[in-house]
Amino acid sequence: MARVLIADKLESSGVELLQAAGIEVDNRPGLKGDELKAAIQAADAVICRSQPKLSAEYFDNPGKMRAVARAGVGVDNIDVAAATRKGVVVMNTPGGNTVSAAEHTIALLLALSRRIPAADATMKAGGWDRNKFVGTEVAGKVLGVVGLGRIGREVARRAKGLDMKVIALDQFVTAAKVAELGYESAASLDELLPRVDYLTLHVPGGAETKSMVGARELGLMKKTARVLNVARGGIIDEKALADALAAGTIAGAGVDVFSVEPIAADNPLAKAPNIVITPHLGASTLEAQENVAVEAAQLIKDFLLSGQVANAVNMAAVNPAELAEVRPYVDLARRLGLLQAQVAQGAIRKASLTYRGELAGQKTKLLTAAFTAGMLEYRLSEGVNLVNADVLARDRGIEIAESSSPKKGDFAALLHTEVETEAGTTVASGTLFGDQYVRLVQLGPFRMEGYLDGVLLVFRHHDVPGLIGFVGTIFGKHKVNIAQMTVGRTSPGGEAIGILNLDNWPSDEAVAEVKAHPQISSVTVVKLPAAGELPAWLG
Numbered sequence: 001m002a003r004v005l006i007a008d009k010l011e012s013s014g015v016e017l018l019q020a021a022g023i024e025v026d027n028r029p030g031l032k033g034d035e036l037k038a039a040i041q042a043a044d045a046v047i048c049r050s051q052p053k054l055s056a057e058y059f060d061n062p063g064k065m066r067a068v069a070r071a072g073v074g075v076d077n078i079d080v081a082a083a084t085r086k087g088v089v090v091m092n093t094p095g096g097n098t099v100s101a102a103e104h105t106i107a108l109l110l111a112l113s114r115r116i117p118a119a120d121a122t123m124k125a126g127g128w129d130r131n132k133f134v135g136t137e138v139a140g141k142v143l144g145v146v147g148l149g150r151i152g153r154e155v156a157r158r159a160k161g162l163d164m165k166v167i168a169l170d171q172f173v174t175a176a177k178v179a180e181l182g183y184e185s186a187a188s189l190d191e192l193l194p195r196v197d198y199l200t201l202h203v204p205g206g207a208e209t210k211s212m213v214g215a216r217e218l219g220l221m222k223k224t225a226r227v228l229n230v231a232r233g234g235i236i237d238e239k240a241l242a243d244a245l246a247a248g249t250i251a252g253a254g255v256d257v258f259s260v261e262p263i264a265a266d267n268p269l270a271k272a273p274n275i276v277i278t279p280h281l282g283a284s285t286l287e288a289q290e291n292v293a294v295e296a297a298q299l300i301k302d303f304l305l306s307g308q309v310a311n312a313v314n315m316a317a318v319n320p321a322e323l324a325e326v327r328p329y330v331d332l333a334r335r336l337g338l339l340q341a342q343v344a345q346g347a348i349r350k351a352s353l354t355y356r357g358e359l360a361g362q363k364t365k366l367l368t369a370a371f372t373a374g375m376l377e378y379r380l381s382e383g384v385n386l387v388n389a390d391v392l393a394r395d396r397g398i399e400i401a402e403s404s405s406p407k408k409g410d411f412a413a414l415l416h417t418e419v420e421t422e423a424g425t426t427v428a429s430g431t432l433f434g435d436q437y438v439r440l441v442q443l444g445p446f447r448m449e450g451y452l453d454g455v456l457l458v459f460r461h462h463d464v465p466g467l468i469g470f471v472g473t474i475f476g477k478h479k480v481n482i483a484q485m486t487v488g489r490t491s492p493g494g495e496a497i498g499i500l501n502l503d504n505w506p507s508d509e510a511v512a513e514v515k516a517h518p519q520i521s522s523v524t525v526v527k528l529p530a531a532g533e534l535p536a537w538l539g
């Protein structure tokens with residue numbers, strides 16, 4: 001009989017669904033350390049919410065355990081890479097708690113505007129003060145929504161119902177889509193912040209969004225503005241927010257999520273003025289818990305009884321033998337996607353891939369999925385992989401097109417990619433040298449032979465003598481080693497591009513010094529995986 005460990009508090013409907021299917025349920029929320037390890041090893045699958053933290057040590061020896069279902073969206077409490085390495089499928093239930101998280105955001109927005117928690121506390125202490133708690137109306141005010149995914153969209157819709165004006169910012173939702181939804185769009189956070197009366201964040205947690213709103217960003221906002229975070233702790237820098245609240249440069253904050261949970265005793269937000277805080281309650285409604293419990297139980301039941309996998313965040317779509325054959329090209333495609341996502345300006349509308357020469361018609365669906373996964377992987381809360389990349393792109397209004405041409409050009413096999421945004425089209429082409437060395441051979445109109453790994457500094461310039469030396473001197477001064485370099489130009493003395501592979505991330509000062517050269521028109525720093533480093537779904 002299959003056995004499932006329920007390692008978190010889960011609504012009984014989920015437990016009953018499993019039991020009705022003849023699955024043994026080990027319902028022990030709150031286990032930790034060795035007890036949790038032993039329970040995991042004795043189970044075929046695990047269901048959890050945001051507790052416990054399933055770090056790599058729990059996957060070192062997972063015993064017979066083959067699947068984890070997260071009853072909720074964020075899988076940031078599960079070491080997905082470690083799970084993948086051990087062949088454990090990780091699934092989640094996006095959508096089940098969307099409405100609850102959106103409603104909690106609106107609840108915080110109104111509680112903050114009408115100072116309800118503070119007024120309530122005063123009355124319960126015997127007070128009656130009608131002057132101290134004068135609030136503000138939300139009708140007619142501007143709400144900036146950062147992250148127009150599932151929850152962001154539900155918040156925006158509700159805010160419209162409150163007669164608020166919504167301005168949205170999402171790197172993966174085009175201005176046309178935002179307009180179709182009935183909102184104005186902002187091109188950048190810097191453009192959005194001075195305009196809003198309320199700011200609400202609905203982006204995934206993780207390194208890419210950590211401290212995306214810090215002291216500088218708070219400084220761009222009106223003194224009367226209020227900020228909300230029901231997404232993940234640390235997306236707003238907690239100290240910067242506490243300082244701004246104390247200084248009165250921000251009027252208020254509503255926060256449901258914290259960088260350390262349960263909240264640390266010395267968290268500056270705990271005692272900040274004009275803040276409403278809740279202990280990660282966004283998904284804590286009967287309905288959301290019922291939804292995610294039933295969805296998670298159904299995922300595990302289908303997996304254990306019929307081998308079906310849905311909502312997987314880490315599963316490759318091909319069998320291991322097939323993957324081994326094309327792995328270097330899959331790696332190339334993903335790296336081109338990662339590069340395009342960082343050099344293309346603005347929201348991506350369309351990606352077109354052309355497979356030339358020997359690549360024509362060869363597992364192109366798989367390579368296109370790898371390119372798409374690369375293009376999305378730094379941005380989304382779900383883990384992107386070969387299985388879900390295409391659907392996640394399409395959900396965000398990004399069209400993916402592919403074509404093949406057997407005609408060989410300069411290379412025996414070439415992957416040519418074009419990414420279209422509101423700002424224009426960026427071109428990047430790559431190939432393999434010696435069947436395994438990944439190379440960039442075209443960026444924009446320029447031909448080159450570049451490496452696609454580590455930190456790249458891409459600079460467009462006018463081809464004048466001394467310029468490469470100028471850039472080299474700046475990095476020498478800032479102690480950043482240049483490991484490789486390639487240049488491409490349309491004609492001698494014409495437009496050119498330089499790509500430096502740097503040994504570490506350059507400081508803002510070094511980049512600003514390069515940008516200051518009158519013959520350099522743009523500088524972009526790009527982060528790619530180290531040479532040979534493969535994503536969990538390809539490793």
Ligand SMILES: NC(=O)c1ccc[n+]([C@@H]2O[C@H](COP(=O)([O-])OP(=O)(O)OC[C@H]3O[C@@H](n4cnc5c(N)ncnc54)[C@H](O)[C@@H]3O)[C@@H](O)[C@H]2O)c1
Binds near residue numbers: 073169202230280
């Ligand atoms: N407080 C809670 O209890 C609770 C409940 C559910 C979800 N969440 C959290 O809410 C967040 C949103 O969840 P969702 O289901 O809407 O996710 P989602 O993936 O549907 O939406 C995230 C959106 O953010 C956009 N995005 C990513 N990086 C961005 C950036 N730098 N700038 C602008 N936009 C960016 C993406 O394009 C995407 O559209 C997640 O962090 C999730 O973990 C919290």
Ligand SMILES: O=C(O)CC[C@@H](O)C(=O)O
Binds near residue numbers: 049050074
């Ligand atoms: O389990 C919870 O209550 C929180 C869930 C929420 O943060 C999520 O990411 O789905």
